[in-house]
Amino acid sequence: MSIELLWKKAVTAQNAGFPSKAEKYCHDILGRNATHSNAIHLLAALYLEKKQPEKALKLLDQYIELDPASPDAHSNRGNALHALGRFGESIAAHRTAIKINPSNAVTHYNLANSLCQINDINSAVETYRFAIKLDPTLPQPYSNLASILSELGLYQEAEEKALHAIKLCPEYIDAHYNLANAIREQGHYSRAIKAYLQVLSLSPNHCDALCNLGLTLFTVSLEEAAKTLSHAITVNPAHSLARFYLGVALEESGNIGQAVEVFSKLDNTDTVDRERLSSWEYVRKNRTKNTRMISDTFSTLSYAFDISPNEGLICEFGVRHGTSIRFIAGMTTRKIHGFDSFLGLPEAWGDEQIGVYSTNAVVPDLPKNVDIHVGSFEKTLPPFLDRFTETIAFANIDCDLYSSTKIILNLLAPRIKNGTILVFDEYLINPTWQSDEYKAFQEARKKYNWVTDYIGFCMVGKQAVIRIR
Template sequence: MSIMNRPDHSRQQQTFTIQQALDLGVQHHTARDLSTAEGIYQQILKADPNQPDALHLLGVIAHQVGKSDVAEELITKALSIKPDWAEAHANLGNALMAQGKLDEAAASHRKALEIKPDFAEVHNNLGNALKELGRLEEAVASYRKAIAIKPGHLESHSNLGTALRDLGKLNEAEASHRKSLEIHSSFAAGHYNLHPFLLDPGNMEASIECMHKAVELDPESTNYRFYLGMLLDYSGKSRDAKTHFDLVENGARSGRAKLDAWRYIKSANDKIPPMVGSSFEGFKIGFDAAKSDGLVLEFGVRFGTTIRQIAAIANQEVHGFDSFEGLPDAWHNEPKGSYSTKGVIPSVQENVILHSGWFEDTLPDFINKHEAPVRFMNVDCDIYRSTKTVLDLLAKQIVAGTVISFDEYIGNETWRDDEFKAFQEAALQYGWNYEYLCFSFVSKQVVVRIN
């Protein structure tokens, strides 16, 4: 079978076989000339609508240009024709992942690995899906498999570091990020990923040096510029910080929101509170400050990642509350139901008791049975309404000495409308005096003590 391709330089038509056309399309595709490659693949499908390579590669292009639903359809059709195709299963997993279909993405990656067990990139991508599903230990295992197969796989080392950080294994996480920079010292994200592990309120120089390198390697990143400016400003080098902050001010709204939050944090206490690089460090500071006996609570459990960390620190009974059905309302660009576990309850330690349901339904009965003050609570509600519900219902039990960790408090574009707003209103309504014990723009966390 032959197809007609575009005219050559002599303006005479050339006839290509399907394989020749595929080879030409792949050449353009590899050169990132996606439009030309797409046209060639479409010509092939006109000649043979069930040509699996053209369907697959057209699906890959659809994913590359953000049309992952189209990619899913095309690659699924290719696999119906050629089912034992590791690369197509892997790319279908990528398309599903982009749509938030995490379980299906993981299944596609596992299918690819059944066919091709030594596919390092797919072990990495499976790790990404498992990480998003909150199955961090499994994600770590997948990243380690990728590294065992391909020790120089930069992305796997970087992703392993992030997963280990989320597990609270900070020394191992730092080592993974350092390894990524041994592999590729010009990896800007690697320098950014390393900087939180080097934060030291008494001496920020090592962390500042990391962010200087990140900015040198990617000077257009206003995100890197914000972090470098913040570290310089925190260290009293406000004139040096201004150069970077000016660029952030003229950049994307997300950067301006971070800068607004930083200026708020600077002014909120008499002294700028310590900066930490992970939620786990924030929890440790919070528990060290939570001297009084009382309840330990979490609102927004989802996959159980943070409640497991809290339970390991608390040395007492911990209560977690979540509907496990996702957000009760739309949250700006996130639709209602986002972050659902589809009713799946996470595995937690024996000292954790989970209460499934909406806060307004489960918390009143709990309060009737548990009248003790709150010692420590982690509020990971994201949205204003849910945070307000928690604070209003527990207001009488939030007393001097109560420590509250808020996730998603700073750093989002809409931070002033979410958990921050709910707490500020509650503090005014209930007369709470408070101080910030620490903050993190990496985890968007603040830890507050009621005084």
């Protein structure tokens, strides 16, 4: 059989959905002509499909020596390097492909995926958007962009992009999952539950969807939450987040023995598991009969604001895109003061890099009863406190860092009086929680002799509500 006929059979087999036959024909061709470029490239693509990127990369390097101007070869080389975790090289390969053929939307999409892996989020967002511009019919860039936008706190746009992906591909599981997450982060819990159920109708054992549905069901029923989280760890016994919150749901619903058994299977030598468990132990020891256990972030803010004094300053520290301050503003006609540099964290926090959570200095559009004070806390708070002499009625402190929280509490201390309500957004759960907002508050409490009560905890939201008395 001639090489030409073997090649036709290889292409026919590939197009008909018989990759193993196509692979055999390619090997037969290369056994007779080791530089047959088409067979090399097809075989590389077949290895990529079989998740054998090492073999694919070797062939693609060989092909590029024969045809260095092939954009598809450079793009596939980028995909192989991405699969191998060599993201910097993957980015370079995709950029070479784009230089040769700037109009290939799939290559831009793959480039964006690699940019995400090196945490170059701004470039990834820009590249996903450009891929969409080049080919608005591709669902994948919309879905992945939705995921990134949720990470950036742009939940409404994330929802829109996920919906667009679903419109293009109604059974696209990742898009449905990203949609559910975006809806949940906006506090639309009933809609989020329906969206997670849609994911599970397409993929019944989608463990992350089961976990996030279980967390959302804390707003409905601890029993339903526990049932769903139990399903999640049945699917994946190593899913420690689902296991931890299953333990919380069981204990809170009175199933102490089952909770102990679930908690016992977490790894106390693992920092993440250990600090989740230490958070729960802290809550156990410090809650009282008057401490409310709250299901979600927005209910925490609502409860805390409702019991805060009717007079005094209302402040939020850490505004970002304004999700929580909009919610607070919707509960009152009083003036609310938000403080943020909009440049992200001024120092690294755990695994997060300096500058994370930046809006690139973009101040969000906010309700009329919100005043924003742009800049670092140490620069904006002193003149603010010179101008406004009232005590602090309510403060939502969402600045993550020990250093930032310490600055806030030291500057606010003379205005923190009997009845002041403080909400801390990252008080618990995180691997470094005992060195973050929690530590800053404990130091301030001792320094200023504050008598305090924990009047609320939200395990899902990592929040604590504290009243000064």
